[in-house]
Amino acid sequence: MFIEERDNETWSTPYKFNGKELDEETGLYYYGARYYDPRVSLWLGVDPLAEKYPNVGGYVYCVENPVRYSDPTGMGPKDRVRYARNMVGVAYLQETNSFLRTASTGEALKYMDCAEFVCRIIAKDNITDGVKHMGSGALKVFLDNKSKFEHSDKPQVGDIALWEGHVGIVTGVDKDGKIKVTHARGKGKLSQENPYFITPKQYRDASFYGYYRPINETPDSSNPATISTTNSTNSAPENEKVYRGKTLQEVIVTGSRINKTEEKPKTE
Numbered sequence: 001m002f003i004e005e006r007d008n009e010t011w012s013t014p015y016k017f018n019g020k021e022l023d024e025e026t027g028l029y030y031y032g033a034r035y036y037d038p039r040v041s042l043w044l045g046v047d048p049l050a051e052k053y054p055n056v057g058g059y060v061y062c063v064e065n066p067v068r069y070s071d072p073t074g075m076g077p078k079d080r081v082r083y084a085r086n087m088v089g090v091a092y093l094q095e096t097n098s099f100l101r102t103a104s105t106g107e108a109l110k111y112m113d114c115a116e117f118v119c120r121i122i123a124k125d126n127i128t129d130g131v132k133h134m135g136s137g138a139l140k141v142f143l144d145n146k147s148k149f150e151h152s153d154k155p156q157v158g159d160i161a162l163w164e165g166h167v168g169i170v171t172g173v174d175k176d177g178k179i180k181v182t183h184a185r186g187k188g189k190l191s192q193e194n195p196y197f198i199t200p201k202q203y204r205d206a207s208f209y210g211y212y213r214p215i216n217e218t219p220d221s222s223n224p225a226t227i228s229t230t231n232s233t234n235s236a237p238e239n240e241k242v243y244r245g246k247t248l249q250e251v252i253v254t255g256s257r258i259n260k261t262e263e264k265p266k267t268e
Contacts, residue, residue, distance in 0.1 A: 078158035083121045084169040084182035090117070090191045092184050102131040115139055117184040117191060118160060118167045127214055136167050143212040152211045155179050159211040163204045170211065172197065 014021050020029040020036070029036040034045035046058035093111035095101055100108045101116045112120070115136045123131040134142060140162055143149050154177065155161070159170040161181055168183025171193050178197035185191060200208040 079125050080121055080158045080169055081171045081182075083124045084117075084171055085193060087112075087117060087120070088182065088190070088192045090184065092186055092189055092191070098133045101133045104131075112184050112191065114167050114184040118169060121169060122160070136162070136165055139167055140209060148215060149212045150215050152213070155211045156213060159213050161200065161211055162209040163200065164207040164209070166204055166206065 014024075016022050016029070016038075018029070020031060022029055022038075026035075027037070027039065028044065029038065034043050034047070036043055043059045047060075090112050091110065092113060094113040095111060095116070100111075101119070102108070115134055115138075118139065119128070119132050119134055122128050132142075139160075143160060143162065144151070152159075155170050155173045157170055157173055161168050161170050161179065166183070168181035170179050171182045172180030174197040176197075178199055180193055180195075180197055181203065182193040183191060194203070
């Protein structure tokens with residue numbers, strides 16, 4: 001079944017594929033950067049960021065992996081967003097040992113605080129040469145370098161959002177400038193992307209320093225990126241399968257089938 005044929009029997013919503021509004025005149029979805037034709041499942045224009053993805057076709061969506069990545073405007077996904085979302089589910093712990101904050105072993109990746117979470121992401125994005133041992137205060141000093149970073153009060157996807165005592169990666173921005181942040185959240189919690197768009201003040205009642213982004217962005221990777229949070233030296237258990245550096249628990253689904261017979265109309 002083609003996407004444009006899917007409909008609700010009681011009400012036909014104009015917001016269909018990926019929550020985008022369908023233009024009934026053209027039958028196309030408008031993403032802001034280009035139009036999408038659901039009848040042939042193709043973009044009608046080349047990705048404006050295609051030059052950053054020489055190994056990926058200019059007409060593909062989300063590096064052909066829409067389950068894992070999002071592309072809300074029709075432009076290529078940013079690496080920092082991918083890296084941040086790949087590290088959700090990590091337990092929180094403030095560690096002072098530099099090895100545990102910078103190494104890539106299973107032991108070092110088992111726990112992270114908010115600053116380590118961001119330091120690993122900006123290292124993966126080649127903003128720093130390797131993972132640096134910095135707390136949120138040291139990160140502010142690092143990001144305040146005006147020759148390397150732009151500071152703004154207007155968020156963009158991929159920005160580093162910095163509060164007094166906290167830091168995270170902006171992984172979503174709505175039309176009102178509210179944000180979704182993916183971050184290490186605090187004691188007893190796992191790292192995650194907050195589910196709703198909020199203002200910095202709504203998230204944390206502390207001084208908000210603003211949004212930071214590199215003046216010279218590193219080219220986005222043409223391949224889906226992974227920061228493994230599992231120990232690569234250990235083999236996965238037999239009931240788990242490895243997917244892009246992480247293990248997925250095997251799930252067994254059981255069910256039963258009920259045969260429903262139709263009543264024949266009575267005859268006199």
